[in-house]
Amino acid sequence: MRSSPTTGPDAETIARAARTLRGGGLVAFPTETVYGLGARADATTAIARLYAVKGRPAANPLIVHVASVDAALRLAPFEARARDLAAAFWPGPLTLVLPRFPASEVVPTVSAGLPSLAVRVPSHPVALALLTKVDLPIAAPSANRSGRVSPTRAEHVKAQLGERVDAILDAGASAIGLESTVVSLLGADAAILREGAIERAAIERVIGPLRAAAPGPAHAPGMGQSHYAPTRKLRLNAEAPRPGEAFLGFGPGAPNEALNLSPSGDLAEAAANLYASLIALDRPEYEAIAVMPIPEHGLGVAINDRLRRAAAPRGDGA
Ligand code: AMP
Ligand code: MG
Numbered sequence: 001m002r003s004s005p006t007t008g009p010d011a012e013t014i015a016r017a018a019r020t021l022r023g024g025g026l027v028a029f030p031t032e033t034v035y036g037l038g039a040r041a042d043a044t045t046a047i048a049r050l051y052a053v054k055g056r057p058a059a060n061p062l063i064v065h066v067a068s069v070d071a072a073l074r075l076a077p078f079e080a081r082a083r084d085l086a087a088a089f090w091p092g093p094l095t096l097v098l099p100r101f102p103a104s105e106v107v108p109t110v111s112a113g114l115p116s117l118a119v120r121v122p123s124h125p126v127a128l129a130l131l132t133k134v135d136l137p138i139a140a141p142s143a144n145r146s147g148r149v150s151p152t153r154a155e156h157v158k159a160q161l162g163e164r165v166d167a168i169l170d171a172g173a174s175a176i177g178l179e180s181t182v183v184s185l186l187g188a189d190a191a192i193l194r195e196g197a198i199e200r201a202a203i204e205r206v207i208g209p210l211r212a213a214a215p216g217p218a219h220a221p222g223m224g225q226s227h228y229a230p231t232r233k234l235r236l237n238a239e240a241p242r243p244g245e246a247f248l249g250f251g252p253g254a255p256n257e258a259l260n261l262s263p264s265g266d267l268a269e270a271a272a273n274l275y276a277s278l279i280a281l282d283r284p285e286y287e288a289i290a291v292m293p294i295p296e297h298g299l300g301v302a303i304n305d306r307l308r309r310a311a312a313p314r315g316d317g318a
Helices: 011-022 044-054 068-073 080-091 125-134 154-163 200-207 267-281 298-311
Strands: 027-029 034-038 061-064 094-099 114-120 181-184 191-194 233-235 245-249 288-291
Touching: 011 027, 011 034, 011 125, 011 288, 027 125, 027 154, 044 154, 068 080, 080 200, 114 154, 125 154, 154 181, 154 267, 181 200, 233 298
Parallel strands: 061 114, 094 181, 233 288, 245 288
Antiparallel strands: 027 034, 094 114, 181 191
């Protein structure tokens, strides 16, 4: 599942997608983490349509994507820690939550009315080419219906959003397969708001100790409820399937016939396969999906965060 065609959209297709974005349209595009659904961050109507197409609660803010550190510097004040993190990890799967310039052209609904802004420079060549061509800040949440499994392939976007988006750029499977790590630099203490593709230790090597995660369920807007969820229920830390269950293995101890996130026990491979595996097993013949334990270190921290949210009680199904 990790191998993917290296072919992507040609320059003309990217230029057309950039024109669609400039015109206020919605374009799904590949990033190294998952596929994003882009809209102009400076256009109220485009952002309203983005929330509507995703079914995203208005209180859950969006990440703004730009092509370069210079473009990001125009959106928010970068203090020393922000500059150091940008230098270390951009382009790449790190999102910084910063104060926003009050005069920023980014419309307030992008940040769900908060006085802050989440920003990142992705490293995927197609994402960078598109952002360079469009030359505007682009809000781009994951290109899935709110609360559902994030797409790591163009087919996943098509299945979830289909005709509701104006274009989908297809560049095969996302290499990382997990969302960016979201770091807040709003207070004196930096904090991780969402575990992700960059490990806590790597961030601490650049800016020193991070504040411990808040004990409550929701420490970032929209992070408290069920999320990343397939239609079928998930059973975590399963050693073997029960009757009627699909089984998702990890490592050499998994049954041979089971779908395996990584037969060798490699966490990066497991991350890359996670969402596509959940989508593949989300089939009517199964009552639930049982998932083997994933070690809680390195990328396993973010994988387990996603699995716990996918297994959480569904509530309003958002
Ligand atoms: P996604 O929809 O997958 O792109 O997720 C975006 C994540 O970034 C969510 O967890 C949001 O809560 C978080 N986020 C975006 N903007 C902000 C912000 N201004 N303050 C705190 N978290 C944010
Ligand atoms: Mg998402």
